[in-house]
Amino acid sequence: MKKSSEGDSLKNNIEVWEDLVSIKELVMSLVICSLGAFGGYLLAPKERPKQLFLGLLGAIIGFVICSIIIKPKREFIETNQED
Template identity: 70%
Template structure:
């Protein structure tokens, strides 16, 4: 029963299963940090671009800290 609930809450992205809640949370975090960094940038080209990219990297780091992977690796001993 629990597997069916997990399937409903997950989607496939780039051949990997992802929780919809975690995906939306990371998209929000990255979008907010990118937008804030872009807004805080001086209005001299190309500084807004670099500030925005830095904000995206900061959002990625924050997301990777708060959202932990849920993979389970099973090691099998199979000989060919």
């Protein structure tokens, strides 16, 4: 029974930088951060540096929202190893 749940979780995950990531959450975070950056860019006055800074601010706000919505699923197991 456990092997099937591991197989199902592998189907829903991809490897990014040697870490397993949920495809659904990855796409959701990409959309949120992209909308934040694009929204900041569009809301900025038509002056060049302000568009850049508000676009970056929108991306940072999107990152903060994603870090609140998407919780890490890692489990660290501490073991005592003696040399």
